[in-house]
Amino acid sequence: MRAGTYNGSCHCGSCVWTAEITDPEHILCHCDTCRKLGGGPYSMNQIIHKDQLRILTGQPRVYTYTGASGNPVHCYFCPTCTSHIYHHQAVMGDRIIIRTILLDGGQRMQPGGEIFAEGKLGWVDALRETLEKKS
Ligand SMILES: [Zn+2]
Ligand SMILES: [Zn+2]
Numbered sequence: 001m002r003a004g005t006y007n008g009s010c011h012c013g014s015c016v017w018t019a020e021i022t023d024p025e026h027i028l029c030h031c032d033t034c035r036k037l038g039g040g041p042y043s044m045n046q047i048i049h050k051d052q053l054r055i056l057t058g059q060p061r062v063y064t065y066t067g068a069s070g071n072p073v074h075c076y077f078c079p080t081c082t083s084h085i086y087h088h089q090a091v092m093g094d095r096i097i098i099r100t101i102l103l104d105g106g107q108r109m110q111p112g113g114e115i116f117a118e119g120k121l122g123w124v125d126a127l128r129e130t131l132e133k134k135s
Contacts, residue, residue, distance in 0.1 A: 001021070001024040001026045001046075001100075001109040001110060001112070002021075002024065003021055003022050003023070003024055004020075004021060005018050005019070005020045005021075006018065006019050006020075006021065006103040006104060006105060006106070007103065007104045008085070008098070008102045008103045008104070008106075009102065009104075010058070010077075010078035010080075010081050010083035010085065010102065011078070011081040011083045012078060012080045012081035012083075014057065014058045014078060014080050014081070015055065015057065015058030015059075015060060015078045015083070015085060016055075016056045016057045016058065017053060017054055017055045017056055017085065018053075018054045018056065019046075019048060019052060019053050019054075019098050019103060020048065020052040020053075021046055021048060021052070022048070022052070024046070024112070025046065025047065025112050025113065026044065026045070026046055026100060026109050026110065026111050026112045026113075027044075027045045027046070027047075027111070027112065027113050027114065027115055028042045028043070028044055028045070028111045028113070028114045028115070029042055029043045029044075029045055029114075029115050029116055030042045030114060030115070030116040030117055030118075030119040030120040030121070031115070031116040031119055032119060033065070033067075035119075037075065037084055038084060038099075041121050041124055042114075042120070042121075042124070043099060043101075044099060044100045044101045044106065044109070044111070045097050045098065045099065045100060046097070046098050046100050047092075047095050047096070047097055047098075048095065048096060048098055049094055049095055049096075050088070050094050050095065050096050051094075053086060053096060053098060055085075058078060059079065060076040060077055060078060060079070060085050060086075061076070061077060061078075061079040062074050062075065062076055062077075063075045063077065067089055067091075069089075069091055071089065071090040071091045072089075072090045073087055073088070073089045073090070074087065074088045074089075074090075075087045076088070083099075083102060084099055084102075085098070085099065085102065086098045086099065
């Protein structure tokens with residue numbers, strides 16, 4: 001994953017943004033919350049300063065829940081298609097967590113680390129092997 005400015009968009013296209021990534025540290029999160037919110041086995045994240053995110057079109061809505069630390073976590077998503085654009089944990093101050101898979105080129109970003117590894121689904125690592133055997 002390279003530093004640079006990436007274009008992002010939600011599924012329906014009403015929310016469009018740019019994210020400037022200066023310190024690439026692409027993190028996979030295996031926590032239950034990411035699974036519930038995203039509907040997938042894990043989420044793909046990058047922490048940036050809030051000023052590095054520019055919402056160009058659309059008005060994300062916010063959903064707030066109480067994180068494991070006891071502090072609020074605000075999740076910003078497209079009100080039409082529900083794509084999760086970024087999250088802000090109150091404990092993180094000016095830094096936010098963006099979902100890299102919604103960025104153009106996000107599918108080619110290699111992960112740099114994983115968190116909540118204890119929640120990792122057992123078949124995630126085995127998936128590649130399984131697919132190769134079937135093909
Ligand atoms: Zn949308
Ligand atoms: Zn998570």
